[in-house]
Amino acid sequence: MGVNNLFQILCFWAIISCFLPLTISGLVRISLKRAHLQHHQTSFNEIRFSRKLGTFEVANVGDSIIYLKNYMNTQFYGEIGIGTPPQKFAVIFDTAISYLWVPSSKCNSSVACDFHHRYNSSNSSTFTKIGTPYDIIYGTEAKLIGILNQDNVEIGGLLVKNQILFEVTSEDSLTLVHAKFDGVVGLAFPDKSDGNANLIWHTMAEQGLLEKKIFSIWFNMDPEAELGGEIVFGGVDPNHFKGKHTYVPVIQNQDGIWQIEIGEFFIGNHSSGYCQEGCPAVLDSGSPLLSGPSTVIIEINHAIGAKGVKSMECKEVVSQYGKIIYDLLKSGVNPDKVCSQISLCFIGSQHLRNDLKTGQERQNRKELTSVTDDLLCSACQKTVTWTQNQMKQEKTIKEILKYVRKLCHSFPAPAGDVVVPCDRIKRMPNLTLTIGNNPFTFTPQQYIRTTEEHDKKICRSQFYAVDLPSPAGSWIFGNVFMGVYHSVFDFGNQRVGFAEAV
Numbered sequence: 001m002g003v004n005n006l007f008q009i010l011c012f013w014a015i016i017s018c019f020l021p022l023t024i025s026g027l028v029r030i031s032l033k034r035a036h037l038q039h040h041q042t043s044f045n046e047i048r049f050s051r052k053l054g055t056f057e058v059a060n061v062g063d064s065i066i067y068l069k070n071y072m073n074t075q076f077y078g079e080i081g082i083g084t085p086p087q088k089f090a091v092i093f094d095t096a097i098s099y100l101w102v103p104s105s106k107c108n109s110s111v112a113c114d115f116h117h118r119y120n121s122s123n124s125s126t127f128t129k130i131g132t133p134y135d136i137i138y139g140t141e142a143k144l145i146g147i148l149n150q151d152n153v154e155i156g157g158l159l160v161k162n163q164i165l166f167e168v169t170s171e172d173s174l175t176l177v178h179a180k181f182d183g184v185v186g187l188a189f190p191d192k193s194d195g196n197a198n199l200i201w202h203t204m205a206e207q208g209l210l211e212k213k214i215f216s217i218w219f220n221m222d223p224e225a226e227l228g229g230e231i232v233f234g235g236v237d238p239n240h241f242k243g244k245h246t247y248v249p250v251i252q253n254q255d256g257i258w259q260i261e262i263g264e265f266f267i268g269n270h271s272s273g274y275c276q277e278g279c280p281a282v283l284d285s286g287s288p289l290l291s292g293p294s295t296v297i298i299e300i301n302h303a304i305g306a307k308g309v310k311s312m313e314c315k316e317v318v319s320q321y322g323k324i325i326y327d328l329l330k331s332g333v334n335p336d337k338v339c340s341q342i343s344l345c346f347i348g349s350q351h352l353r354n355d356l357k358t359g360q361e362r363q364n365r366k367e368l369t370s371v372t373d374d375l376l377c378s379a380c381q382k383t384v385t386w387t388q389n390q391m392k393q394e395k396t397i398k399e400i401l402k403y404v405r406k407l408c409h410s411f412p413a414p415a416g417d418v419v420v421p422c423d424r425i426k427r428m429p430n431l432t433l434t435i436g437n438n439p440f441t442f443t444p445q446q447y448i449r450t451t452e453e454h455d456k457k458i459c460r461s462q463f464y465a466v467d468l469p470s471p472a473g474s475w476i477f478g479n480v481f482m483g484v485y486h487s488v489f490d491f492g493n494q495r496v497g498f499a500e501a502v
C-alpha cells in the first residue's frame with residue numbers, strides 16, 4: 001500500500017461479532033453482525049489497517065447489537081472458538097492474508113494483548129505443540145511476534161481439527177490496543193514465499209468438511225440492518241444474490257492473493273479507455289475500499305464533481321508538454337517511453353546530480369530532487385494515459401488539452417476523502433467495471449455514501465485512489481465491492497464469481 005498517500009477516511013463502522021451459525025443444506029454460515037460504529041480518523045496508508053484496528057466501543061461478543069453512530073460500512077467480523085473446550089475470539093475474515101492469528105496468553109508485555117481475548121494453550125486438551133517461531137507485519141505497522149502451534153478450531157458449526165495457528169506473544173502496535181476484534185482468519189491462497197502459511201479452507205477441504213471447495217461472502221451495506229453480512233464455507237446462500245454468478249479465473253501469482261483480470265471501465269455510457277487490455281484487481285475482504293489507480297480515480301472525481309485539489313505539477317506538465325505528449329503519441333511513440341523522452345521521468349535512479357560536495361548535502365538534495373521529480377514524472381505519466389484515452393475517443397488536441405487541464409484540478413486531496421455535492425447525486429453517471437465480459441455497474445446510490453455530520457449532509461465517493469506498487473496498477477475490491485456483488489471464492493477451480501447481492 002502506497003506509503004506516501006495521506007488520504008483520510010473520516011470514520012469507520014465498528015462491527016462486533018455475533019455468533020449465529022446457521023446451517024442451510026450442509027452449508028455453514030458465520031453471520032457477521034454489525035453493532036458499533038464510531039467516528040474515526042486515520043491517514044490514508046492506514047485505511048486498511050484501521051479497518052482492522054479502528055477504535056471501537058467495547059461490547060461483549062454475543063451481546064445484542066448496540067448501535068452507535070451509523071457512519072460507514074468498513075468492518076465485518078464474526079466469532080470462532082479455538083481449543084477444547086473452545087475459547088472464543090472475535091475475528092475478521094480476510095482474503096488477503098494466509099494465516100490465522102490470535103493473541104496468546106503468553107503475551108504478557110503488550111498492552112494490545114491485555115485488551116483482548118487470549119488463547120491459553122495449556123487450557124486446551126487438543127493443543128499440539130509445533131513451536132516454530134514466526135513473525136509478520138500486520139496492516140502497515142503492527143509487528144506481531146509469536147509461535148506456530150496447532151489446535152482445533154470451531155468455525156460456523158464446523159470443527160476443524162489440528163489447524164495451524166499463529167499464537168501471538170507480542171503485539172507491537174498502538175492501534176491494536178483499541179481494536180475491537182482479537183484476531184484474523186486468513187482466507188488467501190498459500191503465500192509461496194512463506195512455507196509456513198496454512199489456510200483454514202485448505203484444512204477444511206482436506207478433512208472433508210466442505211460440500212464444495214468454495215466459500216462465499218456477502219456484506220450488508222445497509223447500516224440499518226441487523227445482520228451485517230455472511231461468510232459461507234462450502235456453498236452459497238441463495239438468499240443473498242440474484243441471477244447467475246459470472247466466474248473469472250484467479251491469476252496465479254507468488255503472493256497468494258486472489259487476483260483477477262478485469263476489462264474496460266466505463267464512466268456513464270462512455271468507455272474511459274482504461275483497462276481495454278485488462279487490468280489486475282485484488283479481492284480483499286479485509287479492506288473497506290473499492291479503489292483504483294489514481295489516474296482513473298481523478299477522472300471519476302472530475303466526472304462526479306468531487307472536490308479535489310489542484311496539482312501544480314500536473315498544470316505545469318500539461319501547459320509545457322501537453323502538445324509534445326500528444327504529438328509523440330500521435331507519431332506512435334510507446335506511451336511508456338514518452339515521459340522519459342521528454343526527460344520528466346528517468347530510467348533508474350542514476351539521474352541524480354553527483355556534483356554536490358558532502359554526502360549529507362547530496363542526501364538532502366537527493367531527497368528534494370526525487371520528491372519533485374517523482375511528482376513531475378507521475379503527473380506526466382497520468383497526462384500520457386489521459387491523452388491516450390482521449391485520442392482513442394477521437395477527440396481533437398484542443399478538446400484533449402482542455403479536458404486534461406480540468407483533470408489537474410481533481411487530484412485526490414492529500415488529507416481528505418472524496419467529498420461530492422449531495423445535490424448532484426441524481427445526475428452522476430453510473431460507473432461500470434467489466435468482469436468476464438459482463439458489466440458490473442455501480443449506481444451513484446451505491447458508490448456515494450451519505451452521512452449526517454453536525455446536522456449537515458455529507459456525501460462521499462466510495463471510489464478511492466490507491467496506487468499499489470504490486471501488482472502495479474491494481475484495483476482493490478474490498479467491502480464496498482462485495483456489498484454490491486456477492487462473491488464466491490472457488491479455490492477448487494481457482495476462480496472467483498460475482499452476482500448482484502440482495
Ligand SMILES: *[C@@H]1O[C@H](CO)[C@@H](O)[C@H](O)[C@H]1NC(C)=O
Nearest residue numbers: 104105106107108109110169
Ligand atoms: C511473560 O512471558 C514470558 C514468556 O512467555 C515468561 O518468561 C515471563 O516470566 C512472563 N512474565 C510474567 C510477568 O508473567
Ligand SMILES: *[C@@H]1O[C@H](CO)[C@@H](O)[C@H](O)[C@H]1NC(C)=O
Nearest residue numbers: 104105106120121122123124
Ligand atoms: C492458562 O491455563 C492454565 C490451566 O488452566 C492456568 O494454570 C494458567 O494460569 C493460564 N494462564 C494464563 C496466562 O491465564
Ligand SMILES: *[C@@H]1O[C@H](CO)[C@@H](O)[C@H](O)[C@H]1NC(C)=O
Nearest residue numbers: 084085087105120122123124
Ligand atoms: C480452563 O478450562 C476450564 C474448563 O476446562 C474452565 O473452567 C476455565 O475457565 C478455563 N480457564 C481459562 C483461563 O480459560
Ligand SMILES: *[C@@H]1O[C@H](CO)[C@@H](O)[C@H](O)[C@H]1NC(C)=O
Nearest residue numbers: 267268269270427428429430
Ligand atoms: C445511457 O444509456 C441509457 C440506455 O441506453 C440511456 O437511458 C441513458 O440516457 C444514457 N445516459 C447518458 C448519460 O447518455
Ligand SMILES: *[C@@H]1O[C@H](CO)[C@@H](O)[C@H](O)[C@H]1NC(C)=O
Nearest residue numbers: 268269429430441442443444
Ligand atoms: C445505471 O444503472 C442502473 C442499474 O444497472 C440502471 O437501472 C440505470 O438506468 C443506469 N442509469 C443510467 C443513466 O444509465
